[in-house]
Amino acid sequence: MSAADQGIELQLSWWGRKTRESLFFATINGIIHNPQGAIAIVGLVLLVVGAVGAPVIAQHDPIAQDAAGRFLAPSTEHWFGTDELRRDLFSRTLFGLRASFAVSIIGVAIGTAIGVSIGFVAGFAGGVAETAAMRLVDALLAFPGLLAALAILTILGPGVRNIGIAIAFFTIPAFARLARAQMIAEKNKDYVLASQSMGASPQRVIFRHIAINAFPPLLTQMALLMAVAVLITAALSFLGLGDNPPAPSLGGLLNVSRQYLREAWWYAVCPGAVFALLLFCLNLLSDAINEASSPYQRRR
Amino acid sequence: MLAYVFARVLQAIPVLVLASIGVFLMLRLVPGDPAELLAGQDATEEDVVRIRAQLGLNDSLPEQYIGWLADIFRGDMGVSFARGQPVSRMLRSAIPPTLELTVASYVVAVVIGIPLGILGGIRPRSGWDWTLSGYTLITIGIPGFVFGILMLWIFSVRLDWFPTFGQVSIVDDPLSSLHHLALPAIATGAGVAAVLARYTRTTIAEVMGNDFVRTARAKGLTESHVVVRHALRNSMIPVVTVMALQVGGLLGGAVIVEQVFTRPGLGRLMVNAIQARDYLVVQSTLIILVTVFIGANLAADIAYGFLDPRVRGR
Numbered sequence: 001m002s003a004a005d006q007g008i009e010l011q012l013s014w015w016g017r018k019t020r021e022s023l024f025f026a027t028i029n030g031i032i033h034n035p036q037g038a039i040a041i042v043g044l045v046l047l048v049v050g051a052v053g054a055p056v057i058a059q060h061d062p063i064a065q066d067a068a069g070r071f072l073a074p075s076t077e078h079w080f081g082t083d084e085l086r087r088d089l090f091s092r093t094l095f096g097l098r099a100s101f102a103v104s105i106i107g108v109a110i111g112t113a114i115g116v117s118i119g120f121v122a123g124f125a126g127g128v129a130e131t132a133a134m135r136l137v138d139a140l141l142a143f144p145g146l147l148a149a150l151a152i153l154t155i156l157g158p159g160v161r162n163i164g165i166a167i168a169f170f171t172i173p174a175f176a177r178l179a180r181a182q183m184i185a186e187k188n189k190d191y192v193l194a195s196q197s198m199g200a201s202p203q204r205v206i207f208r209h210i211a212i213n214a215f216p217p218l219l220t221q222m223a224l225l226m227a228v229a230v231l232i233t234a235a236l237s238f239l240g241l242g243d244n245p246p247a248p249s250l251g252g253l254l255n256v257s258r259q260y261l262r263e264a265w266w267y268a269v270c271p272g273a274v275f276a277l278l279l280f281c282l283n284l285l286s287d288a289i290n291e292a293s294s295p296y297q298r299r300r
Numbered sequence: 301m302l303a304y305v306f307a308r309v310l311q312a313i314p315v316l317v318l319a320s321i322g323v324f325l326m327l328r329l330v331p332g333d334p335a336e337l338l339a340g341q342d343a344t345e346e347d348v349v350r351i352r353a354q355l356g357l358n359d360s361l362p363e364q365y366i367g368w369l370a371d372i373f374r375g376d377m378g379v380s381f382a383r384g385q386p387v388s389r390m391l392r393s394a395i396p397p398t399l400e401l402t403v404a405s406y407v408v409a410v411v412i413g414i415p416l417g418i419l420g421g422i423r424p425r426s427g428w429d430w431t432l433s434g435y436t437l438i439t440i441g442i443p444g445f446v447f448g449i450l451m452l453w454i455f456s457v458r459l460d461w462f463p464t465f466g467q468v469s470i471v472d473d474p475l476s477s478l479h480h481l482a483l484p485a486i487a488t489g490a491g492v493a494a495v496l497a498r499y500t501r502t503t504i505a506e507v508m509g510n511d512f513v514r515t516a517r518a519k520g521l522t523e524s525h526v527v528v529r530h531a532l533r534n535s536m537i538p539v540v541t542v543m544a545l546q547v548g549g550l551l552g553g554a555v556i557v558e559q560v561f562t563r564p565g566l567g568r569l570m571v572n573a574i575q576a577r578d579y580l581v582v583q584s585t586l587i588i589l590v591t592v593f594i595g596a597n598l599a600a601d602i603a604y605g606f607l608d609p610r611v612r613g614r
Contacts (some may be wrong), residue, residue, distance in 0.1 A: 013500060039374045138315065139315060139318040139319065139322070143319065143322070143590060143593075144548040144549070144551070144552050144593055146552040146555065146556075147552065147586065147589055147590065147593070150570060150574065150582075150586070151322075151323070151582075151586055152325055153328045153572050153574060154326060154330075154579065154582045154586075155326055155330050157577075158574065158575065179463045194494055224602070231443055234443075235443070235445065235556050238556065238559065239556065239559055239571045240571065240575065241571070241574060241575070254445070254446065255559075257449065258449060258452070258560065261452060261457045262457050263450075265453055267451060268449050268450070269450075269453075270448045272442075272449065272450065275446060276441040276442050276446065277441070279439035279440060279442075279443065280437070280440060281440050283441075
């Protein structure tokens with residue numbers, strides 16, 4: 001069943017109205033109806049609300065050292081307990097999550113935009129431009145993600161902003177490859193020829209027609225790279241290369257918690273659990289998008 | 301076969317050259333004068349001049365690159381300004397612990413991953429298959445360094461079964477060395493085990509559906525004979541490739557897990573060097589890690605050709 005066939009199918013969508021399903025809504029629908037996807041969305045919504053609403057939800061200042069004592073165990077007053085400097089760990093976890101989200105989303109978004117543009121243009125143009133662009137991409141892929149990030153932090157110096165740049169940097173080659181493959185698969189289809197013969201400009205053909213049909217695999221990749229980005233952000237701040245103390249970060253919390261495992265198990269376990277939930281949901285989501293956007297897998 | 305190996309090696313060379321140019325240019329991309337950066341903050345004017353002459357910064361870029369490569373092949377990587385030691389000596393003491401950890405985590409990954417994948421693959425939707433799915437889900441949510449901290453808390457701090465930090469050379473005291481290695485190796489290897497298991501499961505499940513497996517069963521062979529002699533042989537080829545490709549993942553994991561267990565090694569060396577802006581050390585560590593990574597990918601390609609005659613023809 002091709003994407004075009006699905007487009008004209010009449011289906012009862014989840015909000016109960018008969019709609020003419022576009023590929024976009026078919027994918028969204030598929031994600032929501034998939035139990036994995038539903039769990040992922042619920043989990044991510046919770047985490048995003050927690051991160052975005054951190055200033056409102058957290059009852060304590062994440063930096064102020066004003067709790068009743070050091071290493072207080074989790075209680076109704078301090079949900080995740082307190083740390084070595086009498087700071088509330090629940091607030092610190094929420095603000096750390098917020099920082100992780102910000103860095104990962106900005107990094108992946110910039111990397112995706114650049115990578116997809118390179119891939120689309122290379123695939124559409126073909127010839128020498130394509131070969132040159134793809135060889136460069138291969139060279140970038142020769143560095144495993146973490147090593148590339150470490151190299152960039154060496155050049156630019158440690159810091160949150162530079163972690164974002166590092167994430168954008170390693171996002172580029174993965175997307176350039178995928179976008180090029182998508183472009184090559186799509187560019188000789190009838191609808192592209194039709195719009196070209198009507199006089200559409202290359203930009204219009206690429207971004208208005210092909211991009212929309214090539215989008216589900218790119219979306220899957222984006223969810224997956226978000227997971228990688230969150231992981232690398234946390235790993236780098238765990239190594240002590242991303243923090244600007246006293247601002248909290250998920251990796252930074254885990255790093256400091258190591259020294260106090262004997263006194264305060266919650267210091268490592270609570271932020272660690274939030275981090276695990278985040279990774280878990282992002283991976284489930286990418287699986288769900290993948291299943292929803294590929295009809296073969298859906299029919300299984 | 302020889303022609304195939306030769307062709308693969310030839311293909312790997314440009315990648316290695318590009319990557320080494322990248323690592324070389326790294327120091328030149330840092331804003332500021334490389335000689336002043338390397339000399340550190342409290343360097344005198346003479347130090348800067350000496351370093352500039354040493355690095356050949358007055359030559360053209362291509363000449364500097366060639367000189368740098370030649371120095372590396374001679375084992376001369378300069379002197380770390382942060383510690384005043386030759387970089388090559390620092391690397392010599394940092395490589396063995398990382399090598400131990402990588403090899404040990406590789407063993408963990410293979411010992412858990414391959415059997416779990418086989419058991420899940422020969423009977424999809426069985427108990428073993430669900431165990432495999434559960435295991436994969438857990439390792440996806442809990443990355444190596446978080447898993448490491450959890451184990452550190454439970455097995456070292458609470459139960460006091462394992463040391464909380466440090467490393468002992470496998471040559472000096474094998475038992476104590478393994479005692480120190482166990483938790484870090486599990487933390488690094490567990491995630492890679494899941495990748496191997498998933499991959500093995502897929503290829504075994506595919507192979508089990510083939511006609512030759514049905515024929516083998518129809519001949520009246522026992523199930524274990526069918527699995528071991530017929531299915532495994534045909535499904536291990538891609539698995540071997542994936543095993544070689546995981547070396548990069550293991551190295552990256554080892555770099556972080558070393559920090560969790562306060563183990564010396566390349567990871568700690570590099571992280572400390574980045575924080576101290578000790579560029580020569582970072583550069584040398586990176587070039588080693590990247591070379592190993594590219595070498596492992598090459599080994600994967602060659603192993604693939606070795607095991608599957610069809611690949612060689614292409």
